[in-house]
Amino acid sequence: MKKLFTTLAVLSALSATPFASASEWGYTGDTGPNHWHGVCQTGVNQSPIDITNAIESELEPITFNYGQAGENIVNNGHTVQVNIKSPQSIQVEGKTFSLLQLHFHAPSENLIAGHSYPLEMHLVHADKDGNLAVVGVMFKEGKANPELAKIWSQMPGSGEVTLDKKLTLTNLLPNDQAYYRFNGSLTTPPCSEGVTWLVMKNPIEISSEQLAQFRELYNGNNRPTQAINARPILK
Numbered sequence: 010m011k012k013l014f015t016t017l018a019v020l021s022a023l024s025a026t027p028f029a030s031a032s033e034w035g036y037t038g039d040t041g042p043n044h045w046h047g048v049c050q051t052g053v054n055q056s057p058i059d060i061t062n063a064i065e066s067e068l069e070p071i072t073f074n075y076g077q078a079g080e081n082i083v084n085n086g087h088t089v090q091v092n093i094k095s096p097q098s099i100q101v102e103g104k105t106f107s108l109l110q111l112h113f114h115a116p117s118e119n120l121i122a123g124h125s126y127p128l129e130m131h132l133v134h135a136d137k138d139g140n141l142a143v144v145g146v147m148f149k150e151g152k153a154n155p156e157l158a159k160i161w162s163q164m165p166g167s168g169e170v171t172l173d174k175k176l177t178l179t180n181l182l183p184n185d186q187a188y189y190r191f192n193g194s195l196t197t198p199p200c201s202e203g204v205t206w207l208v209m210k211n212p213i214e215i216s217s218e219q220l221a222q223f224r225e226l227y228n229g230n231n232r233p234t235q236a237i238n239a240r241p242i243l244k
Contacts, residue, residue, distance in 0.1 A: 048199060078108070080092050082160060109134060116229075127215070159172070159176055
């Protein structure tokens, strides 16, 4: 029962608009990552990580049951988030995970072989039991991204706005959907563990102008990498 309440609390935090708690933690100073408490300090499977020494394995492809979606854009004081209410899901490891929201970190939180990307998107999913799976997508500087433009054109300085144009979610995924798989946590308080991480190996593009636009709101909303400890990273 305790686990159920904890899971419900985490899911509520992920899908809500936590304006009241926006000042309770941050990325610098006295509210920065070194001052996050609880599992953020004591956990042994924390995220993000530097993805290194991945083990060759026969990972099954992720099935993305994505269409057009996106209800509102929220600036919650920590990131820009798009909430998803229509049925969108992934299937992996014999489970179905429904998409709750997507949000962004600049620069990337996870590293790949020590390499940091200028932007990382997290697509946050939950299965029927409340178990979380996060798909991470890296962005590299290049051409303007038309799908991101739908979000960026309405990106609020605070609060929330209704998304005018639905997102074609598959356009926010790389063509080659090979990925790394590891166990981890939320990258923000409460840093709850037991999260399945699926990080795409290949980045998609974003223009320098689009990066600059996001950085006007958030530049440095990334938690430092955490110890891998005994976790296997599969590829």
